[in-house]
Amino acid sequence: MDEKVIQNTHCRLCKSPKLTQFLDLGDQPPANAFLAEKDFAREEKFPLRVAICEMCGFVQLAHVVHPDILFRAYVYVSSTSPIFVRHFEGYAQDVAETVGGMKDALAVDIGSNDGILLRPFQALGARVLGIDPAVAIAEKATEEGVETWPEYFGEELAKRILKERGAAKSITANNVFAHIHDLDNILKGVEALLSDDGVFVIEAPDLIVLLRDKLFDTVYHEHVSYISIRPLLPFFSSHGLRIFDVKDVESHGGSLRIFACHEKGRYATTERLAARIKKEEDLRTQEPETYQAFAKEVDGIKTELTRMLCDLRKDGKRVAGYGAPAKGNTLLNYFGIGPELVEYIVDDSPFKQGLFTPGTHIPVTSSSALQEKTPDHLLILAWNYAEPIMKKCEPYHAKGMQFIVPLPSPRIVE
Ligand SMILES: [Zn+2]
Incomplete structure (x- = not known):
């Protein structure tokens, strides 16, 4: 493949052309492409849509981005x-x-x-x-x-x-x-x-x-x-x-x-x-119907979380994020959550600190930011580490900071 992105026209397994799209997450930059401010204008986005093969039931993306763009410069160790x-x-x-x-x-x-x-x-x-x-x-x-x-x-x-x-x-x-x-x-x-x-x-x-x-x-x-x-x-x-x-x-x-x-x-x-x-x-x-129901539920989460964050903002509350994993970027981009709703994101990886999240351009910093400008709410984007993150941030929680866990349905942990 020579192009940066190609449309996936046939099932990767059974080669059937009957791919039914069920979730459209919009155009997004690669989820691991953290970037510096000077590179904002050069940022590239590609369609992120999920489909199911009607013949064999294999779930796959409707587009494929060239692996060199995604993997050659991988920093995750x-x-x-x-x-x-x-x-x-x-x-x-x-x-x-x-x-x-x-x-x-x-x-x-x-x-x-x-x-x-x-x-x-x-x-x-x-x-x-x-x-x-x-x-x-x-x-x-x-x-x-x-x-x-x-x-x-x-x-x-x-x-x-x-x-x-x-x-x-x-x-x-x-x-x-x-x-x-x-x-x-x-x-x-x-x-x-x-x-x-x-x-x-x-x-x-x-x-x-x-x-x-x-x-x-x-x-x-x-x-x-x-x-x-x-x-x-x-x-x-x-x-x-x-x-x-x-x-x-x-x-x-x-x-x-x-x-x-x-x-x-x-x-x-x-x-x-x-x-x-x-x-x-x-x-x-x-069955395609299973995934159509799933997509509807995802849109429900989108409505709920963005409403929650907007309401907090209106009340003058400050929200920061914890964890800048790839999956956090899918959520932020699809939900349209940028620095106006989440002020900064804390991540322990020095490779990401000092950079901005792809697409949404939220600054990524070390955990010392929590000390210097403690938020009212902390959105946990690395949900699979929610427990250790909450434990680590307990001193801020004790002083009144509340946690927001976005999935499977958005909730505030008081
Ligand atoms: Zn198939």
């Missing part, structure tokens, strides 16, 4: 968070137990970031190779002992890895499978590189959780797909692969860990997978 480190240690353990040990076997991680998952694989005795297009992060990971190639994974690269390193016993893709437009190329690569007894493991946010908790803010340009199991089954099968297990995991409010192997691989299909398929049927996750 995951190992900084101890919660993530523990999560990935458990993840590597889970994969190793599934395959019966990883000692001396090759573990390849797609979208490996700073090596957060491959490090625990190393500790289990595996040989590791990371693949990540973010050049600076790949370089740093390699320097720190996790060899990482600054590339996009696909069939061609898989063949190169196979030639140089042999077959992989585990191939993992965390929060990256849902980021990739050309999934055929990914599965062709996996099919080529995976050893006969190997497993391919995907972790991605669960579409059922998105529907249940109204997490429309997890929609942004990076997330071109929203994962449920049923549409994936025939797609994997068409590439000689078979999904044999799926587990619920905590990350990002609720994710799926999906296990696949070669069609004739030695892994038996689990009860868990059957139960999940049944659950999707019961919740009608392949």
